[in-house]
Amino acid sequence: MIRVVATTPFDGQKPGTSGLRKKVQVFQQPHYVENFIQSVFDSLQDFEGETLVIGGDGRYYNREAIQTVIRMAAAAGFGRVMVGRGGILSTPAASCVIRKHEAFGGIILSASHNPGGEHGDFGIKYNIGNGGPAPEHVTEAIFARSREIREYRISDAPDVDLDTPGLTRVEDMVVDVIDPVEDYAELMGALFDFDAIRDLFSSGFTMRFDAMSAVTGPYARAIIEETLGAAPGTVVHGEPLPDFGGHHPDPNLVHAKDLADLLMSDQAPDLGAASDGDGDRNMIIGRGRFVTPSDSLAIIAANAHLAPGYKDGIKGIARSMPTSGAADRVAEKLGITCYETPTGWKFFGNLLDAGLATVCGEESFGTGSNHVREKDGLWAVLMWLNILAVRRQSVADIVAEHWATYGRNYYTRHDYEEVDSAAADALMVDLRRRLDVLPGTVVNGLTIERADDFAYDDPVDGSVTTRQGVRVFFDDGSRIVYRLSGTGTAGATLRVYLEHFEPDPARHDLDPQDALAGLIEIARTLPDIEGRTGRRAPDVIT
Incomplete structure (x- = not known):
């Protein structure tokens, strides 16, 4: 009834x-x-x-x-x-x-x-x-x-x-x-060279996949352990739990610290990976080398042709505005377009449906392709396994070779979580009010070249999306982005993104926080984050 x-x-x-x-x-x-x-x-x-x-x-x-x-x-x-x-x-x-x-x-x-x-x-x-x-x-x-x-x-x-x-x-x-696994596993088998990945594991390749007691556990065990032959126990925290086992199921260097520490230790496996609560995010770490999501997107785009499902190449790349410009450099070399969209996977949908983009990514640990219309954590891990199986190099060597070819985009994100909403809104209002007067301002030796509030004109349906984050560009090519996140449930999350391009391979081994130290200081003082929010330091740095 x-x-x-x-x-x-x-x-x-x-x-x-x-x-x-x-x-x-x-x-x-x-x-x-x-x-x-x-x-x-x-x-x-x-x-x-x-x-x-x-x-x-x-x-x-x-x-x-x-x-x-x-x-x-x-x-x-x-x-x-x-x-x-x-x-x-x-x-x-x-x-x-x-x-x-x-x-x-x-x-x-x-x-x-x-x-x-x-x-x-x-x-x-x-x-x-x-x-x-x-x-x-x-x-x-x-x-x-x-x-x-x-x-x-x-x-x-x-x-x-x-x-x-x-x-x-x-x-x-x-x-x-x-x-819940069957249809997805079938699709992954059609995209990747499972035989090559099996050979990789049979050759002694080792891996740790942390499912963070979230949804990806059953998928990773079925595909990575049972189908591809990784050793039992490769997948840890593989049982989905209502409270995620007390974990914060966000695969980053803070919330997946145990995995990160393992990969930086003498006992490190060849590859470390993690996924989040609903399986759409991923983290990739090689032995001694963390791969930023922005770099991961760029490296996947440059190597996608190694996987059978992408053997004919990719038609385009799409990245969210806060994501670094590393993928843009790959697109330029491949002779394809790199689209810059607002944050939110829904903005990639039109580009994918129209055949304008094949690979997409966000700096917030989300990567995917035209195989579905969501970011896909396990897909990214399998793509990395396919690349490693074909190239037979370490993660660190692949990253270093990529930087030598394209240059390195030093990049970091600083999150100020559960900030008073009124204070966060006021900070953004003040930045927007100053957009016209910021150009020409010299801050800590860097000159602001231009500033704007990012807006997106959809090339497929003509829709316009505005007020997507304040961007501040400097005369040396660096940039800072300020944006309020829409994924929290308490207060506001202020995200600050910082980026500087370094073409010189001799300067590619710096810690990002050191390489960006001057920019980080500018990012905090320009809008007076401490004065407006009371926060002296970010809660999470990735």
């Missing part, structure tokens, strides 16, 4: 770059999930009888929310839902399933790299039929509907058994509980 339930709107149900993210307790409020899901369905058209994919990263409240989505999908008129066994689907795997089975769209329940658990974060986002995040006109419609909603429709059917693969029904809708 389908019930119509009266409700009232909640404030703040505005999807960000990766959907709606709040604390678990917010989502647990009566009617909160229902209001948002009904707002999603009310913003869509012509889905009666169509297929909806549902899955999440296994975090706390994942199963309960999925049951609600299933009952509401039945009430809305979907003909079929495909849901990962146990409620599990990594974000890239969900995109894969949507695309392979030509689903109308998908609901992904995740807060990505944010902490989990009863007092952690939760999130819901809608992906469209190409497998990618909903574009802005859709998320804006969802938000508008959430502000005026007065009722929602839901079946009163009992919970679906999410742990047993097979078919069942809720009202007139078929519920198909699927193996």
Whole structure:
């Protein structure tokens, strides 16, 4: 039986770059999930009888929310839902399933790299039929509907058994509980030279993959250990847990410190890698060499032809604006275009669908390609394994050779987390107010050449996206970017990105914090970060 339930709107149900993210307790409020899901369905058209994919990263409240989505999908008129066994689907795997089975769209329940658990974060986002995040006109419609909603429709059917693969029904809708790994693993096998990677592991190559007690564990064990023959135990923290085992599932040098320390020690394996809460981010570390996400994107683009799925080369590269210009130099040499977009994977979707780009990346540890419409952590790791299997060089040697060829973009990101929102907003307002007067200013010996607030004109659909981050360019080619992140759930996160290009190979072995020390000082004093936020130093440096 389908019930119509009266409700009232909640404030703040505005999807960000990766959907709606709040604390678990917010989502647990009566009617909160229902209001948002009904707002999603009310913003869509012509889905009666169509297929909806549902899955999440296994975090706390994942199963309960999925049951609600299933009952509401039945009430809305979907003909079929495909849901990962146990409620599990990594974000890239969900995109894969949507695309392979030509689903109308998908609901992904995740807060990505944010902490989990009863007092952690939760999130819901809608992906469209190409497998990618909903574009802005859709998320804006969802938000508008959430502000005026007065009722929602839901079946009163009992919970679906999410742990047993097979078919069942809720009202007139078929519920198909699927193996969450199968379709994704099949796709990876079509893209990469698994035989070459098997030979690499059989030759004594060693690896440590930290799944951070998050969603990628089952995928990494099935592909890296079982299919490719890596030694048992290569994948650690491989069981998805509701609180991610107490980890902060963000694969960077701070939150994956144990892995980073191992790779810098005498006991280091040949390759270290990690993925995040929902499987869309990655970290790559070689023995004694951390690879920045910006460099990883550039190296993948330069070597993609070594993988069978990309043997004919790539058509273009897309990077988010804060990502370093390393990929631009690869694109120039390959004679292809490098597109600079706002942060958020949804901005890559049009470029990928139009065939303008093949490989995409963000500096926030996200890399992917046209195989799905999400960034894909395990894909990036497998691409690195393919490159290593063909080139038979160490990670450090491949990185050094790349820098010698293209030059090195020294790069770092400083995050000030949970800053008072009003203070962070005021800081950005003041920077924007000064854009016209900053050019010509000399700061610590460097002259500001130009400054702007990044805006993006989509070359495919002509849409314009503004106010994406303040950029300050200096006469020596350096730049600083200031941006407020949309992925947190408490206060504001101020991200400061710093970059300087160094063409001289003799100067490629400096620590980035040392190489950028002067720029770091300018970045802190130019907007008076300490004075405005009370923060003397960033919380996270990557």
